[in-house]
Amino acid sequence: MDGVERSKHKGRRRALVAGGAGFLGAHLCRRLVEEGYEVVALDSLVTGRLTNLSGLMDDTANGHRLRFVRHDVTESFDGASFDPIADIVFNLACCASPIHYQAQPVHTLKTCLEGALNLLQLAHRNRARIFQASTSEVYGEPETHPQKEAYRGAVSTTGPRACYDEGKRCAETLFFDYRREHGVQIKVARIFNTYGPFMREDDGRVVSNLIVQALRGEPMTIYGEGRQTRSFCYVDDLVQGIMRLMETPPGFTGPVNLGNPVEVTVLELAERILALTGSHSRLVRKPMPTDDPTRRCPDISLARTQLGWEPRIPLDEGLRRTIAWFAAQEASRNARAMEVDRDCA
Numbered sequence: 001m002d003g004v005e006r007s008k009h010k011g012r013r014r015a016l017v018a019g020g021a022g023f024l025g026a027h028l029c030r031r032l033v034e035e036g037y038e039v040v041a042l043d044s045l046v047t048g049r050l051t052n053l054s055g056l057m058d059d060t061a062n063g064h065r066l067r068f069v070r071h072d073v074t075e076s077f078d079g080a081s082f083d084p085i086a087d088i089v090f091n092l093a094c095c096a097s098p099i100h101y102q103a104q105p106v107h108t109l110k111t112c113l114e115g116a117l118n119l120l121q122l123a124h125r126n127r128a129r130i131f132q133a134s135t136s137e138v139y140g141e142p143e144t145h146p147q148k149e150a151y152r153g154a155v156s157t158t159g160p161r162a163c164y165d166e167g168k169r170c171a172e173t174l175f176f177d178y179r180r181e182h183g184v185q186i187k188v189a190r191i192f193n194t195y196g197p198f199m200r201e202d203d204g205r206v207v208s209n210l211i212v213q214a215l216r217g218e219p220m221t222i223y224g225e226g227r228q229t230r231s232f233c234y235v236d237d238l239v240q241g242i243m244r245l246m247e248t249p250p251g252f253t254g255p256v257n258l259g260n261p262v263e264v265t266v267l268e269l270a271e272r273i274l275a276l277t278g279s280h281s282r283l284v285r286k287p288m289p290t291d292d293p294t295r296r297c298p299d300i301s302l303a304r305t306q307l308g309w310e311p312r313i314p315l316d317e318g319l320r321r322t323i324a325w326f327a328a329q330e331a332s333r334n335a336r337a338m339e340v341d342r343d344c345a
């Protein structure tokens with residue numbers, strides 16, 4: 001009996017989410033559990049956190065289940081400590097923050113390539129649909145604006161971002177070659193900047209940095225002049241886009257842009273966060289990182305027509321929710337610190 005039959009035999013669809021304890025992965029796992037999937041979340045826990053999945057692992061109230069397995073996708077699934085059976089596979093396994101993916105660039109490339117290969121093999125064996133979390137970084141420093149899927153990108157092969165950008169580009173190629181050679185059902189999304197609860201406060205991303213700095217009254221770091229743009233999508237919208245993509249007929253593979261087409265400068269973002277937090281933090285300039293793209297905004301016409309999807313949550317609303325989550329994290333951190341002080345006194 002093959003994987004699909006075995007899984008269906010148990011009467012429950014089984015989803016395998018690689019990178020399941022990361023920011024995006026955890027939101028996706030939550031949604032899949034809500035949809036009635038039995039979920040296996042894989043994560044190396046290099047940047048993912050088990051606390052992101054809290055409440056899900058023991059959610060048996062409705063017969064829903066999530067199992068966490070510590071596994072680095074660069075390692076083969078042969079002899080894995082779990083049954084690698086799935087109806088649907090999601091590859092979100094890779095550090096997405098520049099400071100983290102640049103800290104171990106060789107491992108980042110291996111994660112993109114060997115991770116994609118291992119997961120494609122698994123999907124092939126299971127006759128499962130497989131999702132690839134690709135990225136707007138495949139466009140590099142774009143020469144066209146906004147970016148359509150047909151644009152082939154301008155990417156440095158040698159710069160500090162190349163391990164991620166080129167790794168993700170090559171992973172897309174592997175996905176399409178696997179489809180051509182083995183008929184695997186693939187779905188590829190190019191994900192633009194996404195934000196929301198469960199981002200790491202030490203992730204170095206602009207949204208998390210600026211919110212945490214504003215809440216703590218610390219200087220808010222603006223790289224370069226702050227005139228570079230990004231387009232920020234609230235995580236619930238993004239997850240909805242992924243779910244819609246997975247429901248498309250086999251003939252639709254993507255790549256499809258998933259992101260919010262509302263473009264803002266980093267300075268505008270900082271001003272919104274200042275207004276929403278009521279913080280008196282000042283802005284400080286820091287050097288612009290190498291190869292940092294100056295403009296980025298998705299053209300989402302394809303997602304609109306093929307998936308019937310577009311983001312619903314405006315930036316201010318998404319920021320309000322994200323600020324509330326970070327504020328709660330700060331409050332419990334401070335409460336813990338006070339407890340330790342009391343115990344030591």
Ligand code: UDP
Binds near residue numbers: 204209293
């Ligand atoms: N950025 C910034 N201050 C920060 C962190 C980031 O001005 O504290 C800038 C960064 O240089 C980039 C933009 O914000 O131009 C988005 O950075 P992020 O790392 O969030 O996303 P990515 O560059 O991967 O799109």
